[in-house]
Amino acid sequence: MTKKVNIMTDTNAAIVNEAISERIKLYRSQKKMSLDELSRRAGVSKGMLVEIEGCRANPSIALLCRLASSMGVSVADFVNVAGKPAVHLIDASDIPVLWKGEKGGSARLLAGTSGPDMVELWQWILHPGETFESPGHPEGTSELLHVCEGKLTLILSEETYVIMKGCSAVARTDAPHAYTNDGNEVAVFTMTVSERAR
Incomplete structure (x- = not known):
């Protein structure tokens, strides 16, 4: 069972959750991966994935790691601190x-x-x-x-x-x-x- 954890209410947390939600949908779409397939690969319930993609849950770091690994990306890709070609400066x-x-x-x-x-x-x-x-x-x-x-x-x-x-x-x-x-x-x-x- 996957739990919702560390629900944060500040503005920064909402922005992070929104970025995670959008990028998971983007990577899933790019890889032509259904919710069912991602659920199976990551060992995460489909209901939890719907909550995350709907920006109604704040997934734990462990859950983000499993989702990223299942899609062949990194957690850094989800929150836009992943390096790009040459240099990627992060404010x-x-x-x-x-x-x-x-x-x-x-x-x-x-x-x-x-x-x-x-x-x-x-x-x-x-x-x-x-x-x-x-x-x-x-x-x-x-x-x-x-x-x-x-x-x-x-x-x-x-x-x-x-x-x-x-x-x-x-x-x-x-x-x-x-x-x-x-x-x-x-x-x-x-x-x-x-x-x-x-």
């Missing part, structure tokens, strides 16, 4: 927030390449006590993490790793994993995701 005001934590944390997709082989650059902020969980990405996906402030706890396949300020990690994230801030300070980290087409 600060165009960088979308794709996750908001209960205590003020956020995840911003800073830039990314077009799919299906894609690389994404993220900035994450986790306030003390916040956690983000992922069911895992497609096989072979790797993430590069660098902690700029605080400390980050990575839980991957039931193993726990603590990444301190100024330190980095490389993780294969095709298994369920989570990022949590169990410290007393705000954790700020950058993440690069590398995913290859299946």
